[in-house]
Amino acid sequence: MGKITGFIDYEREEADERNLLKRTGDWDEYDAPFSDEVLSRQGARCMDCGTPFCQMGDIINGAATGCPIYNLIPEWNDLVYRGQWKEALARLTKTNNFPEFTGRVCPAPCEGSCTVAISDPAVAIKSIERTIIDKGFANGWITPRIPKNRTDKSIAIVGSGPAGLASADQLNQAGHAVTVYERADRAGGLLTYGIPNMKLDKAIVSRRINLLEQEGIKFVTNTEVGKDISADELTSRYDSVIICTGAQKQRDLSIEGSNADGIHFAMDYLTASTKSLLDSVYNLDECLNVKGKDVIVIGGGDTGADCIATALRQNCNSVIQFGKHPKPPLVRNESNMWPEYPHVFTVEYAHKEATAKFGADPRQYCIRTKRFVSDENGAVKELHTIEMKKSKDGSGKFIFKEIPGTEKVWPAQVVFIAIGFEGPELQVLNQFRINTSMRKVDAKYGDFATNIEKVFAAGDARRGQSLIVWAINEGREVARKVDHYLMGSSVLPSYLET
Known part of the structure; x- marks a missing residue:
């Protein structure tokens, strides 16, 4: 701790953002990095x-508390304060395979x-994390790490999102031959097709994929298990x-009228939009083109x-976002005390732009x-809503009650459903004959073995919808378990055993 009174002497500073209106005319990342001087103060x-x-990396009241990949945060914060960026990078990458993703x-x-x-x-x-890794790439400190020794073991990983990439990275460094199968035309999973370019530039994703390829990992895209390759073939190979x-x-x-044209899942829209950008097409099919249309997003x-x-x-005419919960408080309430994740009011980049x-x-x-x-052609033209009041019943459980007299009609020609995910798609799991429980793969955390x-x-x-840091955590941990399964012991580090 180089600056004993730093938390007293300096206030938090936020990263600069590009002009709100100008940036909606392109797909570039919306924020700009801190200067070295500002980051030293931070x-x-x-x-x-x-x-x-x-x-600490724990779950309190259902939410992540602290860093699930146990980043050595105080250590690299102090190194940044001292201007020792390369040393800070070494500490950051000790626990995090992909800081350029988590930092964004x-x-x-x-x-x-x-x-x-x-x-x-x-x-x-x-912001400090992001700048450390960005400096690492900019200064050429990050180069391919080619394993010195190779085993005769081979692993197939189905899915190239953060969990798949993290496990592939770890197992490759242990010397195994790793092949990653991805059904989309590009690797990266939701990093590529689920997060818009203005939050995570796809050149950053492809840079990491290229680096992993240089280190020896093989990526097989446009390949769906059960369609292009069977589960039995993977387990035998x-x-x-x-x-x-x-x-x-x-x-x-599933409500009245939900089969109308113009109603789409949010992820289908984001995937199509990103693919259009990456393919240099810059337009969408008419059904997903919102130019000049009133858009409503259901899901907060x-x-x-x-x-x-x-x-x-895409130059929509208007856009509204519906959420079922009340507006969060400006400061923590008594039921959400530190160090829990703060459920407080925030304004995201998209909300600033729309405003x-x-x-x-x-x-x-x-x-x-x-x-x-x-309308007469079967296309959605409006939504009918009612306001609700959130309260607790006699048992202390939260319930929502409709408020009579608050009905309203909203014009909309396009609606996106963004109310979360139920769990994994079952086609691949059924191919492997994997048992599921509570809409998730039945595999215990820390063991990760299925019934097959x-x-x-x-x-x-395995976990259900969660954060990128939990995906990296599980990717690293399953890699250690697989390494131990194949070799009788493991050379890979573990969050659980250190």
Whole structure:
């Protein structure tokens, strides 16, 4: 801890963002990195706590608390304060395979658990993390790590999202031959097709994929298990198989009129939009083109916000986001005390952009969609809603009650459903004859073994919809288990055993 009074002397500073209206005219990342001087001050704010809750990696009241990949945050914060960037990179990559991803799209539960955040804004951990890794690439400090020794073992990984990539990286470094199968035309999973370019530039994803290929990992795209290759072929060809297919079964909204044209799943829209950009087509099929249309997004989370930002860049006529929960408080309430993840009001990049363009925050709270109404051609033309009140019943369980007299009709020619994911798609799991429980692969955390010999599972397919840092955690841990399964012992590190 180089600056003992840093948390007193310096305030938190936020990264600069590009002009709100200008940036909706392109697909480039919306924010700009800090200067070295600013980051030195931000690193100085870290207290190097005796118990660094920022890296505790736990679940409290159903939410991540601290960093699930146990980043050595106080250590690299201090190194950044001292200007020792290369050393900071070494500490960062000791626990995190892909800081360039987490530094952009992780919701930063580490900052919610920062000790400074008890009474002041947290240390800018996420911005520091991003800049460390970006400097590493810019200065040529990150080069292919070719394993010196190779085993005769081979592993197939199904799915190339963060869990699949993390397990592939770890197992390749252990010397095994790793092949990653991806049904899409590009590797990266939701990193490529689920997160818009303005949050995570796809050149950054492809840079990492290329690096992993240089290190010896083989990627096989446009290949779907059960269609292009069978599960039996994978289990017979490889010494072990890891299922990292994610939780991509989107939750539907089955209400009156929901079969109307113009109603789409959010992830279908984001995938098509990104593919259009990457293929240099820059247009969508008419059914997903929102230019000049009134758009409503049902679902108050990050995926819904990404739909807003995408629709703005396609020049929609208007955009509104419905959420079922009340507007969060500005500060933590008594039931959400530190070091839990702070459930407080925030304004995401998409909400800022929509406000700048249309003059109001696009979010509507405590809204229930009652039905969709179509025009004479079967296309959605409006939504009928009612407001709700959230309260507790006699047993203490939260319930929502409709408020009579709050009915409203909203014009909409396009609706995106962004109310979460039910779990993994079952086609691949059924191919392997894998048991499931609670809409997830039945495999215990820490063991990751399925009911099928030599087949393991990790990430959202096993855990359910979660954060990128939990996916990396599980990818690394399953790699250690598979390494131990194949070799009788493991050379790979473990979050669980250190």
